[in-house]
Amino acid sequence: MNQDSGTSGGQVLVVDDDQAMCEMVQTALTLRGHTVTWVRSADEAMEQLGRTDFDAIVTDVKMPGTSGLQLCSQLGELRPDLPVVVMTGFGSMDMAVTAIRAGAYDFITKPFDIDLLNITVDRAIEHGRLKTQLRRLEDGREGPSGFGEMIGESQSMRNLYDQLSRISQSDASILITGESGTGKEVVARAIHQHSARRDKPFIAVNCAALSETLLESELFGHAQGAFTDARTQRRGLLMQANGGTLLLDEMGDMPMALQVKLLRALEERKLRPVGSDQELEFDVRILSATHRDLETAVEEHQFREDLYYRINVIQIHLPPLRARGMDILLLAQHFVQQFAQRSGKSVQGIAEPAAEKLLNYSWPGNIRELRNVIERAVALTVFDRVGVEDLPDKIREHRGKTVFIGGDDPNELMSLEEIQRRYINHVLESVDHNKTLAAQILGVDRKTLYRKLKAENE
Incomplete structure (x- = not known):
């Protein structure tokens, strides 16, 4: 031996x-x-x-x-x-x-x-x-490790939990970034729950879901008669969250004109409701979330630089689900138990072939997509475990993407420039076209990446 x-x-x-x-x-x-x-x-x-x-x-x-x-x-x-x-x-x-x-x-x-x-x-x-x-x-003998309502045991999530535990007690503004469906609001709620403001309100507003006028009224409130249908005075979310936490979700979609007013309010900790001459003081911790690359948006003059630095005292980036390994199965099992209990079905878990399919899929919709897939699978299955036949066609038939650079035939071989172009596009697709993150993966600065992308389009 x-x-x-x-x-x-x-x-x-x-x-x-x-x-x-x-x-x-x-x-x-x-x-x-x-x-x-x-x-x-x-x-x-x-x-x-x-x-x-x-x-x-x-x-x-x-x-x-x-x-x-x-x-x-x-x-x-x-x-x-x-x-x-x-x-x-x-x-x-x-x-x-x-x-x-x-x-x-x-x-x-x-x-x-x-x-x-x-x-x-x-x-x-x-x-x-x-x-x-x-x-x-x-x-299920050991509950999965997590932070608040977050679930995950991968190293990237453990690093995130460590970061969150260190910053939650702070009052610093936090920018939460990540692809759509990665759980940015769940992270924001976890930060609030572990902060000194936990007994005060947590309020979230989606900046992309409202028009500029409605969003302004939502944030700052309005006086009676400020506009049509404003029959009574209304307190804005900044005042409703006073003493607590306000999450500005999809912050990257906030209109430029409203960004100016928000910046002034955050700097002075005072606001003026729409149609009112009275200024009100407020004490709110601001958390912002976005799937957009705000650094690029600032450089392209689509987002105010001064507001960016105001909301980005600390930045947290959430990993996409495809980068979290076995966390996919951990979350899937959690959703199986959740939906089986709701529907009264005796579904215990996931069959091995189905688990392999889940692990091989790229999950462009991240946790939100996984949750929907498992809800559908639990509803469809007639067995005690979710099988391959219970999964959508796009997952059953998924084949991983590869960057093909040619075979042994000299006629199939590509130039170094073409290989570079294809790989850059592959990385951009993998990070949801976040140029800042793509530049980090490629090992170049953003200006170099912009120059290469510009050269492609000329």
Whole structure:
């Protein structure tokens, strides 16, 4: 037996009575980033399983004593979530098929290509982790980590929780950015709930949903007779939220003329209702949210620079759902339980093939889209788990986008300029055309990105 330690990736156990084969597989998988242990019999493998929590097993079929086929059967009963990849010669394919029926995840035939070995083991590890995650989510023994009503365990979300815990007690203005559907209002409510203003009002207004006149009246209030139908005096949201928090959602869509009045009010902490000569003092923490790239909007004179700096004392950027990994399943399971309870259906969770589809989809609508998909799936399913057949066609048939740069045929090869153009457009699509974020990903400043985009259009 030998063991290679100190590498990243999965823990893999290799079982083969041929030491040379064990060492060859160990070398290949170690270069892939896995930690590899090898043994020369099924009995030794069972001993190792009692000491180490492996992510996958690669085993030969024909071995003295307990065969690889018998090992598969034992593991199917003892560790059904542990994926097993069997190695077999061309002459023993029937045994490989039997091993699959006994519960093995996949098989490869000797002599095998190293790339095929790596891909097969990677997929086996992913499959095993997916099964483990789904079982853990269905068991629900541990509530998911979060902040307020936010849910997520990915590193990007843990970093966000840490940031929110440090800034919530502050009274500084916060700009919350992120694609549509990423949960910006949920974040704003969490900030309010963890602040010293938690016992005071939290009010949200969508700046894109109202005309300039109505939005001004909503924010500042109006005097009686200020305009047609203003039969009574009305307190604006800035006064209604006094002592608490006001969320200006879709701030990037606020009309320029109203931006001037809001800036003055925020600087002086005083407002004048529409049609009134009286100035009123207010004490409100301002949170703003937008899916637009406000830095670009400022440079293009579509948003006031002075207001931008006033609302952007601290900026929080929410990651898109596609960048949150297993959080997709965490949120999906949460929605399954929510909608199953509402509808009175006994839906417990998500079947593995459906879970793989959810993980492979790009989620342009983010959490809002996921919620709608799961609500639909729970309504449609006739089983105790959401299946692939319960998902919309766009998710069942989704294929990941790739940036194709040509094959081996010289006639298909592209210039470096064309490859660069395609990749820039790919990054822009991935970040919802947020030029500031795209520039960060590409490793260039915004001016360089603007210059390249301008050159494309000339």
